Amino acid sequence: MNGIPEISRLKLGFIALTDCAPLVAAKELGLFEDQGLDVTLSREASWANIRDKVVSGALDGAHMLAPMTLACTLGAGVPATPVIAPLSLNANGSSIALSESLARQLRELDDEATAGAPRTAHALKRLVERRAAAGERALTFAVVFPFSIHNYLLRYWLADGGVDPDRDVRITVTPPPRMAARMLAGEVDGFCVGAPWGAVVEAAGAGEIWVQNCGLWRGAPDKVLGVAAAWAERHPATLQAMLRALIKAAMWADRTENREALADMLAQPHYVTAPVAQIRRALVDSDAVALQFHDEDAGYPRRPHALWLLSQMRRWGQIDDNADVYAAAVQVYRPDLYLQAAEAVDAPTRGRLLDVEPLKPMFDGRAFDPSRFEAYVAGFPLRRRLAPAQ
Amino acid sequence: MRVLVIDPDKARAALVAEGLADVKPLEVRSAESFEAVEAELEAFAPDVIVIACDSPDRDTLENLRERTAHNPRPIVMFVDRSAPGLADAAIEAGVAAYVVDGLAAKRVRPVLEVALTRFQLMQKLRGDLAKAQADLAARKTIDRAKGLLMKERGLDEDAAYQVLRKLAMDSGRPLGAVAADLVAYANVLKGGS
Numbered sequence: 001m002n003g004i005p006e007i008s009r010l011k012l013g014f015i016a017l018t019d020c021a022p023l024v025a026a027k028e029l030g031l032f033e034d035q036g037l038d039v040t041l042s043r044e045a046s047w048a049n050i051r052d053k054v055v056s057g058a059l060d061g062a063h064m065l066a067p068m069t070l071a072c073t074l075g076a077g078v079p080a081t082p083v084i085a086p087l088s089l090n091a092n093g094s095s096i097a098l099s100e101s102l103a104r105q106l107r108e109l110d111d112e113a114t115a116g117a118p119r120t121a122h123a124l125k126r127l128v129e130r131r132a133a134a135g136e137r138a139l140t141f142a143v144v145f146p147f148s149i150h151n152y153l154l155r156y157w158l159a160d161g162g163v164d165p166d167r168d169v170r171i172t173v174t175p176p177p178r179m180a181a182r183m184l185a186g187e188v189d190g191f192c193v194g195a196p197w198g199a200v201v202e203a204a205g206a207g208e209i210w211v212q213n214c215g216l217w218r219g220a221p222d223k224v225l226g227v228a229a230a231w232a233e234r235h236p237a238t239l240q241a242m243l244r245a246l247i248k249a250a251m252w253a254d255r256t257e258n259r260e261a262l263a264d265m266l267a268q269p270h271y272v273t274a275p276v277a278q279i280r281r282a283l284v285d286s287d288a289v290a291l292q293f294h295d296e297d298a299g300y301p302r303r304p305h306a307l308w309l310l311s312q313m314r315r316w317g318q319i320d321d322n323a324d325v326y327a328a329a330v331q332v333y334r335p336d337l338y339l340q341a342a343e344a345v346d347a348p349t350r351g352r353l354l355d356v357e358p359l360k361p362m363f364d365g366r367a368f369d370p371s372r373f374e375a376y377v378a379g380f381p382l383r384r385r386l387a388p389a390q
Numbered sequence: 391m392r393v394l395v396i397d398p399d400k401a402r403a404a405l406v407a408e409g410l411a412d413v414k415p416l417e418v419r420s421a422e423s424f425e426a427v428e429a430e431l432e433a434f435a436p437d438v439i440v441i442a443c444d445s446p447d448r449d450t451l452e453n454l455r456e457r458t459a460h461n462p463r464p465i466v467m468f469v470d471r472s473a474p475g476l477a478d479a480a481i482e483a484g485v486a487a488y489v490v491d492g493l494a495a496k497r498v499r500p501v502l503e504v505a506l507t508r509f510q511l512m513q514k515l516r517g518d519l520a521k522a523q524a525d526l527a528a529r530k531t532i533d534r535a536k537g538l539l540m541k542e543r544g545l546d547e548d549a550a551y552q553v554l555r556k557l558a559m560d561s562g563r564p565l566g567a568v569a570a571d572l573v574a575y576a577n578v579l580k581g582g583s
Contacts, residue, residue, distance in 0.1 A: 046448040052486065056478040077452065146453050173453035175446045187425075 005036050005238040012242075013044045013053055013062035016177045016272045018195040018282050019090040019223050020063045021262055022293050026249035028265050035241035043270065046175055047145045054228055055081045060235075061242065063089060064226030067147040067309045069332050073229075076319050077146065082229035086337035087243055088305075089223040089250075091298040093282045093291035094150055095198040096157065096211040098190045099183050102139065103208050118215035118363050121161025128168045141165075142174040142182060142191040149222050152312035153213050154192035159382040160364050165316075166384065177273070183207050194222065195282030195291060196274045203278055214289040216363045219296065221305035229331075243341035250293035251347060259283045294347065301333040302354050307370040314377050317384035325373060393501055394427065394436035395420035398445050402512045406440065409504040416501070424450050436490075438498055440505045443484040451488055476502065483509040528566030535569035538576050 010032075014020040023041055026032050032039040042059065044050050051068055053059040055078075064085070070076075072083040098106070106114050109130075110123045128139065141158075143151040155165040165171055174182055174191070180201040182188045191197075192213070201207040213220060225246060232239050253262050263283050267276035282291045292298040306329035313319045335355065342349050350357075361367040368376055377383065393416055397403035403420045410418045419434060421427040424447035427434070441448055480486060480502060487502050532554065539550035558568045 045444050045446050048448040048452050048486070049443050049481075052443075052477075052481045056481045058478070058481055145449050171453075173450045175449050178446055 003237040005241045006235045007060075007238055008036055008038050010037055010039045010060040010238070010242065011042055011058075012039055013042045013050045013059040014271075015044060015047065015050065015063060015175070016274070017063075017197075017223075018266060018272060018279055018291060019093055019293075020271070021253050021266060021283075021291070022089050022246045022250045023063055024265055024271050025253050025262060026245045029249065029252065031245040031248050031252075032242070035245045037238070037241055037245065039242075041271075047148075050226075051078070054083060054226055057228065057231065060231060060238075061225055061227040064224055065145055065148045066221045066224045066305070067149065067152070067313065068145065069224060069226045070306060070309060070313070070328055071147040071318070072226075073332050074319055074323050074328050076313065076323075082331060083226050084229050084232055084334050084337075085224035085226060085301050085306075085332055086232070086239065086334040087225040087246055087341075088221065088299050088301050089225060089246075089293065091219045091222060091292045091296070092214040092289045093195040094153070094193060094213040094222065095195075095209045096154060096190060096192045096213065097179075097183070097198040097201050097207045098210045099186070099188070099207045100205070102189045103210060118211045121158050121163050123161075124158070125162040125168075128163055132168075138168070138170050139189040140170045140172055140187070142172050142179060142188040142193075144176055144193055145173060146318065147313070149213075149220055149309070150192040150194070152309065152316075153216055153220065155316060156312070156362070157211065157216060159380065164382060180204055180206065196272065196278040199278040199281040200274055203275070212289070218289055218360050219292075219298070221302070221309060224301060232337075239337065240341050240344070243337065244345050247294065247299060247338075247341055247347050248345050250299050251345075253293045254295045254298075297349055297354055299338065299342070299347075300349055300351075300354050301335055301338055302359075303329045303333045303335070304355070304357075304359050304368070304370045306333045307373060308359065308368050311368065311373060311377050315380055315383045317386035320386045391415065391438065391497065391501070392417045392434060392436045393419070394431075394434065394439045395441075395505075396422075396424055396427070396439065396445055396447055396451075397442040398422050399442060399512075402442065402509065405512055406505050406508045409508045410501065413500045413504055423447055438490070438501050439488040440501065441486050441488070442509075443481065443486055448486060454488075476506070480506045480509075483513060485509040524566075528564075528569070531566055531573055532569040535572045538572065542576075 012023055014023050027039055027041055047065060047068065050062045050064060051072060054062050055072065066085060069083045069085045072078060072081050074080060105127055106123050109127050114123050141154060143154055145151065158165045158169065163169060176193050176197050179191045179193050179197045183191065183201050184204060184206040198209045202209055227239060252258055263276050263280045266272045266279050267274065272279060307325060310325040310328060339351060359368055393410060395403055395406050395418065397406065397420065400422065407418050407420050410416055439451060441451060483506055485505050487505065489498050535554055536547060536550040539545050539553055540547060545553065554565060554569055558565045561568065
């Protein structure tokens with residue numbers, strides 16, 4: 001099905017984040033053109049806009065939060081509309097940053113408890129208790145969207161330290177480019193966001209990166225290419241052409257010698273609009289596992305990842321017990337479409353092995369076995385339950 | 391019914407509020423950002439929130455659904471399946487709405503329809519303004535191109551215009567674009583930039 005694209009003019013949405021790199025590189029390097037596509041990249045103000053425009057057809061596809069594709073399909077928070085994820089856009093790059101003041105309070109409380117790798121939230125738990133006893137306001141943390149790996153990893157990390165993410169602290173939502181400003185204004189005490197926004201707040205002296213999320217879970221699922229299922233059915237050849245361009249762009253972006261050029265590309269005002277020095281941090285001079293777009297099969301949409309995301313949606317009461325998680329993972333994550341395109345451009349991949357290979361364990365040692373979904377969710381002492389829909 | 395309008399664009403917010411004044415019974419409040427009204431949100435308790443899609447506060451609103459889980463005021467994205475195309479048209483025009491769960495769609499529809507038409511109106515006004523400005527700029531360029539032709543080739547104004555028009559027709563490009571090229575080439579030939 002490497003036929004002529006049904007349509008050639010496409011509009012793809014993105015949010016100002018370093019991990020939109022495959023889209024930007026494919027556009028800037030003319031890789032979309034090579035596939036006969038005339039692509040316009042549209043920077044969107046919010047994830048909600050991205051979702052609505054993909055669902056309504058105003059966008060042909062977009063840089064999307066992986067759990068958003070599952071939430072759309074299951075009808076969590078919105079009327080159910082099937083969306084597919086035929087490509088994972090990146091792994092790694094996100095972090096939990098704390099305000100200068102919160103980091104200082106934690107160090108004063110217990111310098112040793114804040115020294116682990118990765119640091120756990122146990123010291124935070126003690127601080128939260130002390131603040132509550134003194135009648136101080138609850139700490140506020142920001143994530144990028146309710147259905148995001150950032151929300152789930154922050155909650156996982158807090159709960160691991162005994163901090164109840166719903167009762168002990170307040171979790172709010174802020175679009176990535178506004179995180180630094182909100183921390184500077186003292187409106188948030190911590191946030192979990194993708195690159196470069198953690199580095200930006202650190203460079204501004206308003207906060208510091210406290211935990212690199214790759215330390216919590218290396219290779220965690222992050223952004224995907226999201227396309228409405230109905231659109232994909234009508235435009236199979238166009239989708240394949242788009243995937244070929246994006247996979248080639250991801251391979252280019254992962255080569256060390258191209259990273260500087262990639263950072264320069266992304267720093268342009270119509271893309272990420274952040275200083276190139278801070279964009280380079282997750283790409284070039286990384287103090288953590290650098291962002292990956294293709295290497296180690298970062299592009300392969302792994303169904304066990306989808307199921308893990310669904311396990312956290314269940315854990316925090318975003319979906320009810322009746323939601324068919326296995327059906328959702330199979331319907332949304334489409335490794336078949338990925339493999340077809342990867343083969344066409346000779347992209348190395350371990351392929352179907354990835355569907356059965358166990359995922360790396362989390363920082364707390366817990367391993368996720370997709371076939372024991374219910375037991376995994378039930379194993380968390382801290383969780384919420386959503387009453388099943390009528 | 392209480393409606394909260396969040397729009398960083400003051401002029402557009404005023405236009406929407408004016409339109410909503412005709413939908414009764416309504417209590418309307420507008421703000422530039424969600425943060426500006428967050429503190430009073432509980433007290434005002436809007437049944438509907440209308441928000442501009444270019445406002446970065448949309449994602450913050452999506453989270454209200456979770457935050458209000460223990461105080462039963464879930465707010466959901468409004469996509470009224472009974473009026474096909476309405477939600478899509480709203481997204482196209484750059485406006486979204488959230489309603490309190492359980493509020494009948496037919497009660498909300500007039501609100502979204504007003505918001506939609508006002509956003510479309512604003513889009514058209516801005517589009518017209520941009521076009522008028524572009525037309526004015528094109529006319530100035532055409533005048534300059536005509537002036538050049540008159541001076542360099544000794545033509546009268548009408549003949550100079552005919553030359554431009556022929557160039558445009560032969561190349562299948564707008565008159566303004568042809569004139570702009572001519573002015574640019576003339577600058578290069580004169581040694582300008």
